[in-house]
Amino acid sequence: xxxxxxxxxxxxxxxxxxxxxxxxxxxxxxxxxxxxxxxxxxxxxxxxxxxxxxxxxxxxxxxxxxxxxxxxxxxxxxxxxxxxxxxxxxxxxxxxxxxxxxxxxxxxxxxxxxxxxxxxxxxxxxxxxxxxxxxxxxxxxxxxxxxxxxxxxxxxxxxxxxxxxxxxxxxxxxxxxxxxxxxxxxxxxxxxxxxxxxxxxxxxxxxxxxxxxxxxxxxxxxxxxxxxxxxxxxxxxxxxxxxxxxxxxxxxxxxxxxxxxxxxxxxxxxxxxxxxxxxxxxxxxxxxxxxxxxxxxxxxxxxxxxxxxxxxxxxxxxxxxxxxxxxxxxxxxxxxxxxxxxxxxxxxxxxxxxxxxxxxxxxxxxxxxxxxxx
Ligand code: PLP
Numbered sequence: 458x459x460x461x462x463x464x465x466x467x468x469x470x471x472x473x474x475x476x477x478x479x480x481x482x483x484x485x486x487x488x489x490x491x492x493x494x495x496x497x498x499x500x501x502x503x504x505x506x507x508x509x510x511x512x513x514x515x516x517x518x519x520x521x522x523x524x525x526x527x528x529x530x531x532x533x534x535x536x537x538x539x540x541x542x543x544x545x546x547x548x549x550x551x552x553x554x555x556x557x558x559x560x561x562x563x564x565x566x567x568x569x570x571x572x573x574x575x576x577x578x579x580x581x582x583x584x585x586x587x588x589x590x591x592x593x594x595x596x597x598x599x600x601x602x603x604x605x606x607x608x609x610x611x612x613x614x615x616x617x618x619x620x621x622x623x624x625x626x627x628x629x630x631x632x633x634x635x636x637x638x639x640x641x642x643x644x645x646x647x648x649x650x651x652x653x654x655x656x657x658x659x660x661x662x663x664x665x666x667x668x669x670x671x672x673x674x675x676x677x678x679x680x681x682x683x684x685x686x687x688x689x690x691x692x693x694x695x696x697x698x699x700x701x702x703x704x705x706x707x708x709x710x711x712x713x714x715x716x717x718x719x720x721x722x723x724x725x726x727x728x729x730x731x732x733x734x735x736x737x738x739x740x741x742x743x744x745x746x747x748x749x750x751x752x753x754x755x756x757x758x759x760x761x762x763x764x765x766x767x768x769x770x771x772x773x774x775x776x777x778x779x780x781x782x783x784x785x786x787x788x789x790x791x792x793x794x795x796x797x798x799x800x801x802x803x804x805x806x807x808x809x810x811x812x813x814x815x816x817x818x819x820x821x822x823x824x825x826x827x828x829x830x831x
Pocket of ligand 1: 663
């Protein structure tokens, strides 16, 4: 089965009782058992729920993994993954990861005795120098949030493997339609399904996908033990969004390329970050490992005032955190999503504006930005 077909069919057989073609929302906390210890595979809804099972099977199929586990948010997925670590372990973290990931590692994990270093993952010598005997995880995001750096997944996964560490890829920005890290040698994929996978800005969720049965078994144990599971309705919404991932991503990529091209020629724009531009330092790696360049575009203006002004003046681009929905969004990372990185090595430029380019008509989006830039 090809991607578009898997998105509609994987894990989503018609429901056996009445043949509903849409996976039902099994809104229940428990399941009546036939006899003590004898049930139809479900005993308590924190442990498992059929709507969640369907979503997990679909995500595993789309990422090309053996299994997937879903969580109440992307951060819940990340936190549950990190329960695999022990005091004394070490994490190598990309130097441009999502601010919430940095906060989790630097403020929560560090207090539990897990050490970390941030590294520019586009510099392989720096990655080799950063891994050490205690390194258990090399955590990579590509394209990164918000500077859209491109990390060579196969190369970084090779360094992690040689060091005996897991290579984890946060695939939120690309989505499995554009990039499948497990095929490139990564061990684990994490997602904020809140973004492109859900795709309609109406649900928060997260997922982990992996191949190793031992890792999957340990994560399933932790999913139940820690209990940060998604509600059945949220699984249903995410599953409904996921069915159209392919067509949405095509439209996001098309629109983002047009917006990036316009910004590149605009006199008030100092620099455009978009991996589809030939001038982007990661363009060749992106072309090699991605099936499209995505819907995120960041750009710098010449001063912070102009950046804030653009954020205030767009009308179609809503000023909002988050990304990956059908509607276009604009934000100022330094004062919004990445505020927690202020003063750290991950601090972003004050002149930076981030766009999540939606699937509206591209001419309308371009006119909106041109008007806001004045
Ligand atoms: N990873 C990336 C790349 C993100 O952009 C985000 C949220 O913006 C997360 C993880 C966290 O996901 P959530 O907001 O669903 O907890």
